[in-house]
Amino acid sequence: MNTDDINLAYKVRHALNEQLDTLPASTTDRLAAARAAALARKKPEESFLQVKSAGSGWRQVFANFGGFVSAPAMSRLAVAVPVLALVIGMGGMYQHEQQQQIAELADIDAAVLSDELPLTAYLDPGFSAYLESQQRRQ
Amino acid sequence: MATDKELNDFLENVERRAFKQAVYAVRKDESALDIVQDAMIKLAEKYGDKPAAELPMLFQRILQTTILDYFRREKVRNTWVSLFGGFSRKEGGDDDDFDILDSFEAEDGSSAAESSADQVERAQTLRLIDEEVQKLPTRQREAFLMRYWQDMDVAETAEAMGCSEGSVKTHCSRATHALAAALKAKGIRL
Numbered sequence: 583m584n585t586d587d588i589n590l591a592y593k594v595r596h597a598l599n600e601q602l603d604t605l606p607a608s609t610t611d612r613l614a615a616a617r618a619a620a621l622a623r624k625k626p627e628e629s630f631l632q633v634k635s636a637g638s639g640w641r642q643v644f645a646n647f648g649g650f651v652s653a654p655a656m657s658r659l660a661v662a663v664p665v666l667a668l669v670i671g672m673g674g675m676y677q678h679e680q681q682q683q684i685a686e687l688a689d690i691d692a693a694v695l696s697d698e699l700p701l702t703a704y705l706d707p708g709f710s711a712y713l714e715s716q717q718r719r720q
Numbered sequence: 721m722a723t724d725k726e727l728n729d730f731l732e733n734v735e736r737r738a739f740k741q742a743v744y745a746v747r748k749d750e751s752a753l754d755i756v757q758d759a760m761i762k763l764a765e766k767y768g769d770k771p772a773a774e775l776p777m778l779f780q781r782i783l784q785t786t787i788l789d790y791f792r793r794e795k796v797r798n799t800w801v802s803l804f805g806g807f808s809r810k811e812g813g814d815d816d817d818f819d820i821l822d823s824f825e826a827e828d829g830s831s832a833a834e835s836s837a838d839q840v841e842r843a844q845t846l847r848l849i850d851e852e853v854q855k856l857p858t859r860q861r862e863a864f865l866m867r868y869w870q871d872m873d874v875a876e877t878a879e880a881m882g883c884s885e886g887s888v889k890t891h892c893s894r895a896t897h898a899l900a901a902a903l904k905a906k907g908i909r910l
Contacts, residue, residue: 587893587896587897587900588896590896590899590900591864591867591868591892591896592868594849594853594868594899595868595869597845597846597849597850598737598740598849598850598853598869599869600846601740601846601847601849601850602736602737602740604843604846605736605739609739609749609753610736612753612757613735613736613739613753613756614735616735616753616756616757616760616761617728617731617732617735617760619757619760619761620727620731620757620760620761620763620764620765621724621727621728621731621764623761623764623765624724624727624764624765624768625764625765625766625767625768625769626768626769
């Protein structure tokens with residue numbers, strides 16, 4: 583665009599701006615009301631939201647972290663930490679159950695080995711028949 | 721991050737120009753006011769936490785989208801009205817298939833054309849300029865108003881319009897030449 587074109591553009595701009603001053607009062611009032619409505623619904627600041635929503639416990643802890651970590655990172659952390667805690671908890675429970683099973687089996691083994699009765703007695707069908715007859719007598 | 725005062729000042733600064741921009745596009749004051757209100761609320765609700773420097777471009781983009789949404793709704797509404805209303809054709813006329821991207825030069829304003837170019841008063845000149853801006857093809861008018869009225873640079877205008885910077889320059893150049901020719905034809909010297 584040459585200088586004449588740009589001059590014309592700015593003259594048109596000036597004319598349009600002058601036109602704005604002639605807008606009726608009802609229009610400017612309505613625009614002011616629209617502006618007020620928009621401001622009333624303004625998106626609150628991120629940090630304000632966090633502090634406001636933070637109640638107690640871990641939410642408070644996350645809110646305090648807000649100053650050091652960015653908002654998207656905080657939201658990712660808020661999902662990752664509970665998931666990690668759940669995985670660690672499940673793993674711990676599995677380990678605990680395994681240990682208990684091993685301990686029970688060890689107790690049984692120890693009881694069998696330390697008994698006066700020899701281990702081969704349990705494999706003898708005659709011994710089983712003897713135990714049954716003993717139970718019947720009682 | 722824009723404070724409440726910064727957002728208020730920004731909206732106060734642009735609201736009348738935004739209203740005129742919407743009027744140029746939809747040609748109805750009431751609809752234009754609704755569009756500007758919608759655009760303001762969308763800006764505040766979704767981008768109220770953005771820095772004040774980003775607001776002009778964001779607002780322009782929202783305003784253009786809201787105007788397009790208005791035309792889409794109008795088109796759907798007109799389709800239903802023409803389906804169920806026997807007499808709606810007479811009322812709607814050619815505007816039923818009106819689309820923002822297809823809207824090119826409107827008819828010459830007869831009252832304005834008849835007025836004597838030698839006796840134009842200041843107010844009449846302004847009105848004529850206003851009319852000529854309104855008659856510009858939509859994309860040319862958008863580019864021209866954003867660049868020279870809203871003080872947006874070429875890159876911002878291109879982003880708001882969703883086109884290349886080259887297209888913005890072309891639209892602006894054509895708009896200026898069209899305005900110069902139209903105003904010259906009416907004997908208006910700026």
